[in-house]
Amino acid sequence: MRPYKQKLLLAASLLILAVLLAAWLALRPMLGALKGVIEVRASESFGMRVAIGGRLSLSLFPGAALTLRDVSLSEAGKEVAKVSKVKIWLALRPLLRREVRINRVDFFSPSVQLSQGVTRVSRAKGAVSGTEKQPFTLKDIRVSGGRLEYIISESGEKITAGGLDMAIGTLSYESSSSRAPYARISLTGKINARELHWGKWFDAQAVELDANNFSYGGPSGEEPLRNLSYSGKLKGGTFKTGAWALTGIEMDLSAREGIFTASPLRLGLFGGSWEGSLKLDKASGVPLYALSGTLKDFRIEEFLKTLSAPKAGREPLEGNTNFAAEVSAGGTDAAGLARSLSGRVSLSGRDLLLHDLDIDAVISRFKRSQNFNLLDAGAFLLAGPIGPAITKSYNFANLALMRGKDGKIRQLASVWKVKNGYAETEDVALASKHHRLAMKGRINFSGGRFKDMTAAILDKRGCAVYSQKVNGRFAQPELGKLNMLESLGGPVLSVLGTIEKIVPGNNCAVFYSGSVPDPEN
Numbered sequence: 001m002r003p004y005k006q007k008l009l010l011a012a013s014l015l016i017l018a019v020l021l022a023a024w025l026a027l028r029p030m031l032g033a034l035k036g037v038i039e040v041r042a043s044e045s046f047g048m049r050v051a052i053g054g055r056l057s058l059s060l061f062p063g064a065a066l067t068l069r070d071v072s073l074s075e076a077g078k079e080v081a082k083v084s085k086v087k088i089w090l091a092l093r094p095l096l097r098r099e100v101r102i103n104r105v106d107f108f109s110p111s112v113q114l115s116q117g118v119t120r121v122s123r124a125k126g127a128v129s130g131t132e133k134q135p136f137t138l139k140d141i142r143v144s145g146g147r148l149e150y151i152i153s154e155s156g157e158k159i160t161a162g163g164l165d166m167a168i169g170t171l172s173y174e175s176s177s178s179r180a181p182y183a184r185i186s187l188t189g190k191i192n193a194r195e196l197h198w199g200k201w202f203d204a205q206a207v208e209l210d211a212n213n214f215s216y217g218g219p220s221g222e223e224p225l226r227n228l229s230y231s232g233k234l235k236g237g238t239f240k241t242g243a244w245a246l247t248g249i250e251m252d253l254s255a256r257e258g259i260f261t262a263s264p265l266r267l268g269l270f271g272g273s274w275e276g277s278l279k280l281d282k283a284s285g286v287p288l289y290a291l292s293g294t295l296k297d298f299r300i301e302e303f304l305k306t307l308s309a310p311k312a313g314r315e316p317l318e319g320n321t322n323f324a325a326e327v328s329a330g331g332t333d334a335a336g337l338a339r340s341l342s343g344r345v346s347l348s349g350r351d352l353l354l355h356d357l358d359i360d361a362v363i364s365r366f367k368r369s370q371n372f373n374l375l376d377a378g379a380f381l382l383a384g385p386i387g388p389a390i391t392k393s394y395n396f397a398n399l400a401l402m403r404g405k406d407g408k409i410r411q412l413a414s415v416w417k418v419k420n421g422y423a424e425t426e427d428v429a430l431a432s433k434h435h436r437l438a439m440k441g442r443i444n445f446s447g448g449r450f451k452d453m454t455a456a457i458l459d460k461r462g463c464a465v466y467s468q469k470v471n472g473r474f475a476q477p478e479l480g481k482l483n484m485l486e487s488l489g490g491p492v493l494s495v496l497g498t499i500e501k502i503v504p505g506n507n508c509a510v511f512y513s514g515s516v517p518d519p520e521n
Contacts, residue, residue, distance in 0.1 A: 046073060050072070064090040068088070082111050086105065109144070109145045136173055146163075163194025184216070230253060248268045263276075265293065276294065293325065298321060299318075317353070317409075349411075359437070361407070407432060411517075422443065423442065425441060439453060439455050456512070463508035468480055
């Protein structure tokens, strides 16, 4: 390096050191008084008492920064938040004029505890009487290793978020203690949580939230969810609720005035993939839900496991199935939601394995004796989306005729129209290797009852060769007499599916004309 360049570099270095030293000398005498100033100003802004338990320190490398230790926020004597260390990065040039301009703020291991109704504003200890709380806006905020706890006042349940890392572009806070008290916090940025937990409702890991125009708060006493406004994206690694495990969650979220939407909503469930939308409307007070979408290629046995007792053995049905729903409901509990549920649901599948039940063998064995019922023959599967409630209520395990070799279902279709807690068949049938079964009628699934259901074994034309009425509770169904197709005053059927050969031109009322064809056509 040439001598003049060395001298230029040395002069620039000395100038930078001189500027840093001047800034340090300008601010150092202020440190003693600055602690109290920060506490008062922050208390006025938050409407809570802000205390700095540790010492303040100033560093100049790698940039000018003020470090606060053991910072706490309290309201009515109760600690609301605590931060082990806060590092405030300062603009260097204003320091020379003894002005403080914040470039960035880093929070290390913050812990925050909030309660439902926290949006009320109280007079902070140390605030000047008769003055309004001062709003503030910060830009470029970083949080590492944070923890948030939100307590729901009615139930005492807690929502906790651990391992919080944030990169906030803008954070603002405003409040008022006037006749209509309110407080509001707004931010834009990215939030990552290592884990989320809400009592018995869900556990989640590796959650990423991209927040645009997030805002929470408003007039004191309002419904908390009406005070939330948000738009952005959410991604999650795993999300468990009860026995259900969701994976690969991706959704676009929005919230405004008590209306929340997730659309599109994509996730993995039971080995399949869901795509659809979800809406929650709390604007009117009573929660209203709307769900639409499809779950493709999911394993039906994985779903049935969620309904079985632990170590219950293999599930009765196995294979890939598809589910679709477009439903809505309103209410504050499960019973209310079931009573108001309306829309359309469907389940379909091909080449399914039916464990310990060969429908063809059962029908062949008992078709002459008529000493069986169509639920035992496998018509319970036709309940499709509503079937699990029936399957787990009706005691198939004790039926000797069920125990035997496995069977196959070539095709299953189960389409239902749902209105006010009742499900009515649209296209409900299954085909085994040699036989086809269908079902018509209604199910009151909110009350757990069959309502004028008819199950039937069909011939090639879709006529009911055998049919049986089913009513009553799922656990103890009331089975009607097993009816046989009659012609010319008496039974003419000795082998299923051959009626047209025995009585040429015989006419019958077609029982089923849906999407499942006769297996032998």
